[in-house]
Amino acid sequence: MLGKTAGGLYWMFRSLERAENTARLIEAGFRIALTRSTTAEAEWQSVISTLAAQQAYEAICEGYDSAQVVNFLLREPSNPSSVLSIIKSARDNARLVRTALTTEVWCAVNETWMLFTDLLKDEIPQTELPAVLATIRQQSGLVRGALHGTMLRNDIYDFCRLGTFVERMDNTARIIDVKYYSLLPAPSFVGSRLDNVQWETILRSVSAHRSFRWAVEEDFTAPAIAEFLILDRRMPRSLAFSAGQIVNSLSHMAEDYGSRQASHDMADALRARLVNPDIHSIFEEGLHQFVNGVINSTACLAQQIEIDYRFKG
Amino acid sequence: MKNDNAHFSEMHTSDGGPRRPYVGYDAWFAKQNNERFAKKSQEAEAFFRRTGITFNVYGQHDAEERLIPFDLVPRIISSREWTKLSKGIEQRIRALNAFLHDIYNRQEILRAGVIPIDLIAQNDAFLPEMMDFSPPGNIYTHIVGTDIVRTGEDDFFVLEDNVRTPSGVSYMLENRETMLQMFPELFSTIPVQPVSDYPKNLRRSLEASSPRGCTGRPCVAILTPGIHNSAYYEHSFLADQMGVELVEGHDLQVVDGHIAMRTTKGYKTIDVLYRRVDDEYLDPLTFNPGSMLGVPGIMDVYRAGNITIANAPGTGVADDKAVYSYIPDIIKFYTGEPAILKNVETFRCSESKSLQYVLDNLADLVVKEVHGSGGYGMLVGPAASKQELSDFAGKLRARPGNYIAQPTLSLSTVPIFTDSGLAPRHVDLRPFALVSPNGVNITSGGLTRVALKEGSLVVNSSQGGGTKDTWVLED
Numbered sequence: 001m002l003g004k005t006a007g008g009l010y011w012m013f014r015s016l017e018r019a020e021n022t023a024r025l026i027e028a029g030f031r032i033a034l035t036r037s038t039t040a041e042a043e044w045q046s047v048i049s050t051l052a053a054q055q056a057y058e059a060i061c062e063g064y065d066s067a068q069v070v071n072f073l074l075r076e077p078s079n080p081s082s083v084l085s086i087i088k089s090a091r092d093n094a095r096l097v098r099t100a101l102t103t104e105v106w107c108a109v110n111e112t113w114m115l116f117t118d119l120l121k122d123e124i125p126q127t128e129l130p131a132v133l134a135t136i137r138q139q140s141g142l143v144r145g146a147l148h149g150t151m152l153r154n155d156i157y158d159f160c161r162l163g164t165f166v167e168r169m170d171n172t173a174r175i176i177d178v179k180y181y182s183l184l185p186a187p188s189f190v191g192s193r194l195d196n197v198q199w200e201t202i203l204r205s206v207s208a209h210r211s212f213r214w215a216v217e218e219d220f221t222a223p224a225i226a227e228f229l230i231l232d233r234r235m236p237r238s239l240a241f242s243a244g245q246i247v248n249s250l251s252h253m254a255e256d257y258g259s260r261q262a263s264h265d266m267a268d269a270l271r272a273r274l275v276n277p278d279i280h281s282i283f284e285e286g287l288h289q290f291v292n293g294v295i296n297s298t299a300c301l302a303q304q305i306e307i308d309y310r311f312k313g
Numbered sequence: 314m315k316n317d318n319a320h321f322s323e324m325h326t327s328d329g330g331p332r333r334p335y336v337g338y339d340a341w342f343a344k345q346n347n348e349r350f351a352k353k354s355q356e357a358e359a360f361f362r363r364t365g366i367t368f369n370v371y372g373q374h375d376a377e378e379r380l381i382p383f384d385l386v387p388r389i390i391s392s393r394e395w396t397k398l399s400k401g402i403e404q405r406i407r408a409l410n411a412f413l414h415d416i417y418n419r420q421e422i423l424r425a426g427v428i429p430i431d432l433i434a435q436n437d438a439f440l441p442e443m444m445d446f447s448p449p450g451n452i453y454t455h456i457v458g459t460d461i462v463r464t465g466e467d468d469f470f471v472l473e474d475n476v477r478t479p480s481g482v483s484y485m486l487e488n489r490e491t492m493l494q495m496f497p498e499l500f501s502t503i504p505v506q507p508v509s510d511y512p513k514n515l516r517r518s519l520e521a522s523s524p525r526g527c528t529g530r531p532c533v534a535i536l537t538p539g540i541h542n543s544a545y546y547e548h549s550f551l552a553d554q555m556g557v558e559l560v561e562g563h564d565l566q567v568v569d570g571h572i573a574m575r576t577t578k579g580y581k582t583i584d585v586l587y588r589r590v591d592d593e594y595l596d597p598l599t600f601n602p603g604s605m606l607g608v609p610g611i612m613d614v615y616r617a618g619n620i621t622i623a624n625a626p627g628t629g630v631a632d633d634k635a636v637y638s639y640i641p642d643i644i645k646f647y648t649g650e651p652a653i654l655k656n657v658e659t660f661r662c663s664e665s666k667s668l669q670y671v672l673d674n675l676a677d678l679v680v681k682e683v684h685g686s687g688g689y690g691m692l693v694g695p696a697a698s699k700q701e702l703s704d705f706a707g708k709l710r711a712r713p714g715n716y717i718a719q720p721t722l723s724l725s726t727v728p729i730f731t732d733s734g735l736a737p738r739h740v741d742l743r744p745f746a747l748v749s750p751n752g753v754n755i756t757s758g759g760l761t762r763v764a765l766k767e768g769s770l771v772v773n774s775s776q777g778g779g780t781k782d783t784w785v786l787e788d
Contacts, residue, residue: 110364114362310576313566
């Protein structure tokens with residue numbers, strides 16, 4: 001496979017994952033804006049910083065009014081991470097690697113792009129927003145389904161999966177990073193049940209507000225939520241789960257290519273940090289430092305993958 | 314449907330009945346209803362869009378990617394007509410390859426005075442870098458798409474030879490695929506020759522043209538300028554259908570005297586490169602130094618015989634419109650036979666007598682730039698306003714050598730499906746030929762382009778033309 005193709009597949013799936021995550025963050029933010037209007041501004045601000053879009057946002061917008069933020073995140077052409085920009089870039093990458101994709105996967109991505117270009121043509125009125133966000137998640141599921149259902153399990157598939165989980169790892173870590181203070185086991189945050197708005201939005205941001213209840217028998221406590229998001233290997237958006245998937249894809253490739261690379265060792269080390277500890281030792285180390293460390297290691301790993309597999313000349 | 318008699322209708326005779334190749338289709342069509350047909354037409358468009366069968370139009374921001382409209386009524390050619398056409402095309406292609414080899418080696422045709430030296434010496438497409446070099450099998454043009462027009466029952470003319478990097482073959486294949494999906498019943502009753510072997514034959518043909526030193530199965534790749542090129546869809550389609558890599562210049566570099574592509578496992582040597590990048594951009598060290606699309610040093614590798622480039626650099630010298638006017642002489646010179654397919658009568662404006670004739674009859678002629686393509690920069694006399702005619706006359710006087718003129722041909726028509734039923738429209742035909750040391754292979758079919766506007770003679774997709782599936786019948 002061409003190095004360029006590997007890079008195209010990887011970035012295509014990073015983009016698709018990012019679009020889905022952005023939609024989920026908007027959904028969580030929108031819910032707060034509807035139910036607790038006083039905290040809405042602060043919530044939107046943290047959504048923007050979770051997406052590392054502060055600079056781009058403040059360059060063209062003032063204040064954190066819902067409609068404005070939503071428009072920026074969904075449609076703004078100067079925002080390279082807006083859903084529209086990102087779907088365009090995913091589709092460009094898909095065209096670039098067209099020969100590596102099954103017709104089903106290509107058509108799913110192409111249709112998604114056509115649909116969004118039309119759907120996000122004009123500003124989205126509040127009443128339409130839930131439907132639009134649902135469509136984004138649906139389309140994302142369609143592409144994923146086509147990938148699982150039709151692609152050969154070879155290195156092409158591995159690069160797609162790597163892109164997905166590097167992006168997801170980064171996204172979940174950022175969500176925790178921006179709100180780490182609300183997850184500290186400090187007495188002032190111990191609310192009753194889901195009274196804590198922050199906890200609820202964190203869980204909604206990773207579509208886990210229901211699964212948490214099913215998976216964790218404990219009551220809602222900060223350490224329980226932190227543990228769920230960081231260490232729970234059953235939770236498909238947790239750091240441990242994502243790290244496990246990255247290691248799996250890389251070890252398939254080591255087998256396939258008959259050689260291990262520097263990125264494989266980095267991925268193993270990253271997973272080891274997420275497998276052994278219990279949540280209390282992480283609190284002792286400092287939650288903020290720990291999550292920051294994960295974000296940095298993920299970025300280094302991503303760079304090393306690009307080098308090991310010659311994405312660029 | 315009544316025939317207007319002014320143009321040859323390929324489907325209907327003057328009394329309105331079907332011509333022989335169309336008998337089966339006509340009977341089937343009579344049983345269709347318009348509504349179902351209109352719905353099929355929409356289905357076809359949705360299919361093309363979803364699959365991403367689009368082309369990019371340069372200089373149009375909004376409509377970055379457009380569909381080429383597809384008409385559901387096939388263009389049908391009898392096996393007898395096809396036999397003559399394919400014989401004529403093969404003869405032409407053999408002569409053109411012999412011509413190219415001669416021009417880049419002994420130049421006997423110039424010494425014999427059959428064509429003027431200026432035609433080559435003053436030709437931008439002539440590449441001195443190709444002198445005294447022979448590609449494998451002396452083949453320069455491996456992939457050809459000859460443009461043919463028809464004006465009567467037995468009157469076929471070659472309009473252009475397209476020996477550089479002809480495009481459109483993906484439409485030939487996709488159009489057939491679409492027809493098979495839409496109207497499977499047609500193909501069980503009418504014996505249509507298949508076109509689906511083209512990608513397999515293309516790969517075979519390219520492999521057979523690999524460099525002499527190549528051992529094992531040759532590695533073939535397609536070189537594309539990238540996703541913004543107007544024919545990118547076709548490039549990726551062909552790579553996919555052949556099962557070969559689609560590369561860009563920045564994927565390639567010279568490694569140990571060969572061209573190699575950067576893969577996830579390291580560099581891998583390419584033996585045959587089907588390039589869809591123009592000569593000028595192929596090698597920044599030899600040609601345009603600003604080119605980001607090519608591979609620095611590929612010409613040295615080529616001349617050392619370590620890679621086959623298809624089509625060869627410099628083939629353009631055989632298909633500009635001034636050389637075109639000499640093709641009958643060129644065929645005679647290399648094959649000793651008269652041309653099987655006719656040329657369109659062509660006036661070279663570089664000759665003062667012809668120039669005068671062209672200026673006097675501008676309103677009846679089609680004038681083209683010698684190096685132009687895609688229907689750009691041409692004047693269709695009968696359709697032009699007085700102002701346009703006089704503007705163009707000025708251009709002609711300023712640079713006569715830049716133009717040739719041809720009579721306006723009364724192009725044949727094939728009906729298209731419109732809201733009010735069938736309506737005749739002008740068509741041309743581009744069959745696709747593959748050339749290797751093993752011989753010439755012409756796919757029984759081709760791309761039929763159709764001018765969708767009533768009365769229009771311009772079939773180019775960049776100027777609002779559409780396409781049709783092209784059927785060549787079995788005997």
